[in-house]
Amino acid sequence: MSDTATPLAYTRTARTQIEEFKNHIDGKWSASQTGEQFDVINPADTNDVVGRFPASSAADAEAAVRAASSAFASWKKTPISARAKILNRAADYLEANVDRFAAELTREMGKALNLSKDEILRSAQTLRFYAVEGQSFAGETFPNDDPDMIVYTQREPLGVVSVITPWNFPVSIPARKIAPALIAGNTVVFKPSSDAPLSGYRLVEAFVAAGVPNGVLNFIVGRASEVGPAITVPPVVRAISFTGSTAAGEAIHRSVAFTTRTQMELGGKNPLIVMEDADLDKAVDLTVKGGLSLSGQACTGTSRVLVMKQVKAAFTEKLVSKVKALKVGSGMVAGNDIGPLATPRQLETVLRYIEIGKREATLLCGGERLTGPGYISGYYVSPAIFTDVTLDMRIAREEIFGPVIGIMEVTSYVDAIAKANDTEYGLSAAIATRNPRYIHDFANDIEAGTVKINRTTTGNLINAPFGGLKRSSTSTFRESGRGALEFYTQIKTIYRGC
Template sequence: MQQFQHYIDGSFLNAAAQFDSLDPASGSVWAKMPQATPEDVTAAVDAADRAFNAPDWAQMTASHRGKLLHVLADLIAENAPRLAELETRDTGKIIRETSAQIAYVADFYRYYAGLADKIEGAHLPIDKPDMEVWLRREPIGVVAAIVPWNSQLFLSAVKIGPALAAGCTVVLKASEDGPAPMLEFARIFDQAGFPKGVLNVITGGPDVGAALTSHPKVAHVAFTGGPDTARHIVRNSAENLASTSLELGGKSPFIVFEDADIESAVNAQVSGIFAATGQSCVSGSRLVVHASIKDQFLARLKEKAEEVVIGAPDDMQTEVGPLCTERQRDTALDLIERSLAQGAKLITGGQPVEGEGFYFQPTILDCSEARNADSLSHEFFGPVLSVVSFETEQEAIDIANDTAFGLASGLFTKNLTRAHRMIRAIRAGIVWVNTYRAVSPIAPFGGHGLSGHGREGGLQAALDYTKIKTVWLRTSDDPIPNPFVMR
């Protein structure tokens, strides 16, 4: 039975209470996690606030911050096997994916390490001849970063990386569902040489999140999760007027035209919905396929879905592991049953896998005759694909945009002019053309509508952790002639 601790003000601390963490592959308890109290939240925020104002961080050059981030990136790369093992054990994500993803996470920290001394202000060509005016970009303050259990090392990197590059300090709340990798990440961070209090890591349930996001010393909240929780965060931020960046859920359309390379599109769709057991905010969970190729496409897709290797997440041969929680498994089953009652047709799957753990069959529902089925509007966060067909380009656009979400989208066609028309017409923060689920530290991502606001990744993310200070310098030595006239 492994025991984990909070990381506050540069120290590893036991909590007054603990909670059990379940292994999704077996459903059994494997570790004890610390349960934060309101006092722990206050201690973590106070530590971050002290660190933000302390000379060893506040006066540190941007170049020096970048060097520390480089050290952190190297430590992540060195410890990637351990982090991958813990993420697989605590969340059920397959080891093939956690190993590859964590190795790439180091590159996100390297990107922000290089960006730290390139966050620039500006000189203004002001309309007053005796003034010099410029803008300074300064760190916004203490950041509350809240991440879900899925892809948490990646989702925290696109918050911690730009925040530290900009000179902020961070309190990270790891999800109560599978926090082990983030609590282990704190041990790696502790070795990188940052001043104490620059990063603090705690975990716990909604009450911890509420205390953190409403804390008067928190200046910005960076959240990844669902719209319902985001609404609570926005209400909480009314207490401290913190700015927010919200990366929320999705119901992403995966559009396939009749001229697409079918085998390539099928492979991308399989990866887009069944990779990570469908537990990804950018899952291509709505297949929008041209009616002329629908039967051919679905036949090949069904074949591939039924060939998927379901197994233990720590087995390198496994392609689909368990869902993270029993709650998710039950939610998926309930949504499928409701959608079938609403007229959807089951192509394959649709049931939990018998035996231990929270496994679920890769599932395909044909909703072409059931356009109001819940499976087309609700985010499953599981391996469930809903299919609709279309006849015209405008119909494909209408179906793609018939959602309150707007995070990601996929488009498969060989027609370049059509692709450009679709790119303009689709309401989503990301459009992948003839590919899917590609990411890079250089490219920002984020959504619209119920998928949130703000962007993570790229230069813009670092700028979002800064505030503008306007500086006026009078260059004339002459006395100011009239103190009652605005100049």
Template sequence: MVNPEIDHIQSRHLLNFIDGQWASSEGGLTRPNVNPADARDVIGDFAESGGVDTDRAVEAAAAALPDWQALGPIRRSRYLTAAGRLLERRAELFARTITREQGKLLSEARGEVERAIAILEFTSGEARRMNGVTTPAEEERTWAITFRKPIGVVGLVSPWNFPLAIPMWKVAPALLSGCTAVLKPSPFTPLTSALLVDLFQDAGVPAGVLNLVQGDAAAGEALVAHPLVAGISFTGSPGVGAAIHRGGAHRLLRTQLELGGKNAVLILDDADLDKAVDAVMKGAFGQAGQRCSATSRVVVDVQVKEEFLRRLVPRVSALRVGPGVDPLSQICPVVNTDRMDACLEAISTAQDQGGKVLCGGDRVTDGLPEGCYVAPTVIDDVAWDSELAQEEVFGPVLSVIEAHGFEDALRIANSVRYGMSGTVFTASLVRAFEAVERLDAGMLHVNRPGVGAYAHLPHVGAKASQYGPPECSPQVWDFYTEWRSACLAY
């Protein structure tokens, strides 16, 4: 079933992009890409790559490295600026493509495009600040300086939940730093990445500087194993991130890993409940909960819990589930049947462990095409140490956990192995600052939704959510570059 709204897709976008050329995978292997909102819509059969394809891409990146590095950051930034202008003109194409293959609401997809543009603007501006320092020398007629050098070829392994923004916040700093790159996106969202690579090609980025290898584990494993790859930036599951880290440890491969979260919103006894409900609605059910910073736990004081649920549950029950292109839809499908099944299994397990489903809890089919629709779900009486409270679901499933005072709420929030986002609702300035100080999370919020941040604030987690320098920040250069020092006598 062809979607007539996407008319710029060409056959080349089904392929890999290596050394400035679109090419089939070795052996011509392919994988179908299906619209999660409508299983009849097969977007295309995309290249399924292996080690041979990855090796070719890495070798092309290595060959392009000296000339790209020699340009310097200011001239390299002009390519990012050009790409940003092209993205502004192609914004609707990207948004509709994201919605078609990932499933999110069109409004959410447009927001993702805007974030990608902001990332390019921010990163381009960093070109004139990638400086070292001049320090005093111990000898006369001597200068002592420090400066940065790109680490070399990098592998960029990106997820499906933000198929434009997350690759962009890897590609942009990689290229500006002087690295050359091989992008290996999720096999669930290959088309958006193909259009991203097209964007940089049309912006004039030289052949070999940015390469694209489509596929799943075989391509990723070959990228980690290749001796010419100096670093891997990965966003995805903790298991895969740990495997990447182990796989490159023997050769001291540099890794940057963002690995998910089990994020809590603390609602204290003095919270503004209307604001808290608004924030939980956005944090838990925006993009069907498929965000590393999504609100998956509400830790609510016993004194206000009943009233909070009285206000929350009717609003969740009223959410309209449907395709992302339908302007009446308020919550989108999850990305595929595996994710749908995982959500339903988590709900069932929570019920077996004593949880009470207040709304949702099942698949939605009435009046919808055959897709991956899960009803937005609120589960009460969740034990703080149960599976649902401890493990990431990555879907529209919210657990409600009762707390007895501020200290108990902090204890529960910090009880998980993750530490991506932490949020508190309170009227007390003292407790707000104390929560910011004591929550074990990388991105902290007070009296606002606990998802997202600005394009220039570090996207960073704590504990098992993060390893290596944060992305979307000046600190990202500590991944893509390494320091040098020099003493110059004259």
């Protein structure tokens, strides 16, 4: 998943009537100690400034870590029912403000308004899930031969944890990290992407309105190069949950203390296999939804479609026809299918890969920077479909994180699996087929942490574990479900005599 921040435009003072937002450290909303700020721009209309945020320094980050450390002892002892009430009240706040927060989310990163609303409501659901699940997550009692002894385990929080999140799901990804951390009794330092910090701010605002104690949840905005080491390297930080690029995740993983846990959900190059018996209309629908929703800016998005030779021509014709009919435009306008790319840097990256693809493969449609009426002030690209893609091509191997799909021909199930697995990534994979044998074998043969059968490569349940294999994840602890609670707790084994 790409999480490269756009260079920040710093300002010392507000020049226009733009809403300003602050960090939240030790229960107080505060400006950066540097006094510097940066503007977040609407990717659908670069004349629209969504908000102005603090460009924080290492000193600000250090203050957030100190606040979290000081608050830990008290929060650890807070009854779990009281923690659960805070999560539920925060969920109430998100639901009560869903329309306003969804509009802000669309303005800051471009996704369709209905998808933004779904994300806010899903985040509220995530908080409610952990408010319940956290109260039943406990240790075990073990039989033994001594009648005067009881042996049992108890789960305890780790301490200070850092949560670092990307811009493509700026509420739901933080929610699925922060909620299990808090219900388990940890304190949190939360750094959102500087490309979409407002939605993270609103999530923290929900917790503040819900009565989270001072220092328990701290929010800091700024460049990763400035604040990152201060919230990851100190030994007092006991765990780091990061979603972003593989390169950034590996750098964090190498830099932290031996005693610091890491949970890294990183890049993907996710395949959809279309077998000869597949319903081709459904396979096309899966391709479009998995690869082009969110303008292809999803870590689990479909980027490679491996199609059996005997149906490739028919599938390709149907896919190109459907893609050409898609409407590109602002996510605020109902009926538009594909919004803008989230940042100018993401636009530049996608256009660069499209040019690489033109030299490597055959471009069937799209791949153009849209600049006409309705597009001139936004980061719009028409979705690109390439065919004649082979494994040695860069567009087949490197994560693009945009509306670009490559079609690869395969001649058998074995050939399809071999090509699907020939990647450094292993986040998500799907197959379109009616054949029970293919379905059974695919679940066992594919090298991916999330396996979909006749479903899109994107999407996951809040109560099921989520994560990748190979360089898509550290593969230590999973996000979502009870696995997230395991990450944020440690076990003591206790032998108690009478």
